[in-house]
Amino acid sequence: MAALRKRIAELEGRLASQEPAEREEHEEVTHNILDFPGDDHLPDWNDFNNMSLPTSNNTSVGDTETSFSNFIASTTAQSMPMTMASLTSTPVTTASLTTAALMPVVPLTPATTVSIATPQLHTLSGFIPAELDQLYFERVHPAIPLLHQRTYLSWSRKDIKKKSQLCLQHAMWTLAALQSAQYRYLQETLYRSCTQMLTSICLSDSGQDPFDTEQIQAWLLITVYELMRSFHRQAWMSVGRAFRLLQLLRYHELDNPALGIPAGQDFIEREEQRRAFWMAYVLDHLFGVSNNWPITLNELVVCTRLPAFEEDFQSERPVLGSFLSEAITEQTPRYLSAFNETIIFATLCGRRLFYGQQFHVRSAYGDMYSNWSNSTLMLDNILRQRVDILSQCYPPLDEASGPMMHFVSTMAQCSIIYSCTGADMMLRVDEGNAAMQTEYALRAATAAEHVIRLAQMLTRCFVFKVLSFSPPSFTTQHRHTSEKKYTLTRRQQIHPLASIPLMLCAEFLFKNQNVSEKFATLLERLLKEFEQIRDIEDPAQSYIDVMKRWQCSAKNSDRQQRQPSVDSAALSA
Numbered sequence: 001m002a003a004l005r006k007r008i009a010e011l012e013g014r015l016a017s018q019e020p021a022e023r024e025e026h027e028e029v030t031h032n033i034l035d036f037p038g039d040d041h042l043p044d045w046n047d048f049n050n051m052s053l054p055t056s057n058n059t060s061v062g063d064t065e066t067s068f069s070n071f072i073a074s075t076t077a078q079s080m081p082m083t084m085a086s087l088t089s090t091p092v093t094t095a096s097l098t099t100a101a102l103m104p105v106v107p108l109t110p111a112t113t114v115s116i117a118t119p120q121l122h123t124l125s126g127f128i129p130a131e132l133d134q135l136y137f138e139r140v141h142p143a144i145p146l147l148h149q150r151t152y153l154s155w156s157r158k159d160i161k162k163k164s165q166l167c168l169q170h171a172m173w174t175l176a177a178l179q180s181a182q183y184r185y186l187q188e189t190l191y192r193s194c195t196q197m198l199t200s201i202c203l204s205d206s207g208q209d210p211f212d213t214e215q216i217q218a219w220l221l222i223t224v225y226e227l228m229r230s231f232h233r234q235a236w237m238s239v240g241r242a243f244r245l246l247q248l249l250r251y252h253e254l255d256n257p258a259l260g261i262p263a264g265q266d267f268i269e270r271e272e273q274r275r276a277f278w279m280a281y282v283l284d285h286l287f288g289v290s291n292n293w294p295i296t297l298n299e300l301v302v303c304t305r306l307p308a309f310e311e312d313f314q315s316e317r318p319v320l321g322s323f324l325s326e327a328i329t330e331q332t333p334r335y336l337s338a339f340n341e342t343i344i345f346a347t348l349c350g351r352r353l354f355y356g357q358q359f360h361v362r363s364a365y366g367d368m369y370s371n372w373s374n375s376t377l378m379l380d381n382i383l384r385q386r387v388d389i390l391s392q393c394y395p396p397l398d399e400a401s402g403p404m405m406h407f408v409s410t411m412a413q414c415s416i417i418y419s420c421t422g423a424d425m426m427l428r429v430d431e432g433n434a435a436m437q438t439e440y441a442l443r444a445a446t447a448a449e450h451v452i453r454l455a456q457m458l459t460r461c462f463v464f465k466v467l468s469f470s471p472p473s474f475t476t477q478h479r480h481t482s483e484k485k486y487t488l489t490r491r492q493q494i495h496p497l498a499s500i501p502l503m504l505c506a507e508f509l510f511k512n513q514n515v516s517e518k519f520a521t522l523l524e525r526l527l528k529e530f531e532q533i534r535d536i537e538d539p540a541q542s543y544i545d546v547m548k549r550w551q552c553s554a555k556n557s558d559r560q561q562r563q564p565s566v567d568s569a570a571l572s573a
Contacts, residue, residue, distance in 0.1 A: 124173070124186075129156075132183060135176035143403045143495045144224060145310060145339055146217050146275050147172075148268045163201055164214035170194035171221035178225060178536065179493070187225075195222060195238075202241060213269070216245045216276045223283060224496050229537050230549040236287060242280045243296050251277040253303040255323070267318040274321075275307050278343050285346035286500050288353055289418060295350050299324060306343060309335045328382060336393055338404040341386070345411045348383055352422045355379070383419055387412050397457075403495035410454050414501040416447035417508050441516065444508070448522045451505045452529060459532035461494050494536070499543065503550045506530070 124132070133156065137149055155165060171194050177187040198218055219242040226235035246252065251273050253259060261270065277297075284297045306321035307313070321327075322334055328344055355375055390412055395401070397409050420440040509523035530543035538545070 407495035420444040
């Protein structure tokens, strides 16, 4: 033991007496390792006034993906200078192993640890942040009700914020800028700085950036932005980040009695977590139905209550919502919420999607004679009941109804179309179902006519102008039986996700236009309405252009390898 201590002391003496030139060489090598390729091309977010902003709306997210992939590849190559040849060129002996074992262990310091530098978020000054906040809560929040306004305004005024809060704020501003003619030029810069910061947080292994609700909210808003700009592939990647964070934080079982409520958590914080989960749930089902993908957030394992009534949420009244299974089967809803209705119709579409996928799997195993009638009829009965509740309990749809109410009405009709399509497919394997197939075709045609009327309402909507809201008045009598009542001063906006159910309807009509002349006529009428609906990406374009981009994206999915896609020439005819 004395010899070992003497040997350690000698080694420490050698380390302390290193030549200055060797230390300088080591520092230079460390500096070179930390100089990542591409740093010279990164924008300086702190010098925004002198920054040249992009002027084209056709910027491709794919370019960002390519450059990021090259960046990672080159970074990996430079951070691993040793090859197998260099490792094996020096013979390993017992003496060398003994010497290495006797050397003191020197822990890595931040100066010798290779890590990706955290990008700087773009900073806005003056009155622009306040204006973008106001634009967000006027134009985005009615359709994407994620945030508690008072809580956000409280922490947004603080000088020191969490990284995730900064990301959320910039995601909000990105969506607000997209829907503003005045600040539209800021959207690209805000979007890129926000996604870079979010990605850096996800890649951080230091533990200094714990995962939280604000990150999920930011990813969800970024997903909505990418969908509005028809970046469908990138939107799926972004929402996938939100899915993993939700699963990691177990937001699918926020109201599990066995887990309880964390100490110190208030109603508002818990409710924002619920809303983040359910918004991701809706997006998951929309992606799944649109592309025939498996559902990630399965309803069978969800133990989280539906969002509370919006007025209760904003007024901080701790009134809990129902569980999903209870709300779906309620004959009379406890309270009316367009957001909750959207969740329910998305769930029903997800069930039909699952039945169809299960049908194909069983067919592959030779189970061609399974009885699908019971599940089909049960789903049909629930769907009819929910459509009746929507028409009987909610006020008639008009221009003053708001984007969320219009969206859920479109979702309801598209749920009928999707359900009829799936049922017809499964009924073809059984004999004696011709009458039911005819009934499903008639129901789908009727629902398509409703969608056309709903699309016609969107032709009278502005892209940037929205409803000017007067403060809503509520009474105890109708607080839980009606949505907010606003005073209409301008025509309403289009829901950020409105194109998805409309495109599903158009796709159905296109694929069945040769089945019946009725479907061909409905397709022609719907496309005429699409020509009059303005695109938020480029107001000079219409939903015909949105549909072309939709089909261009769909051709890259596995589903389009088996089914025909819409011809662009036919759309523009």
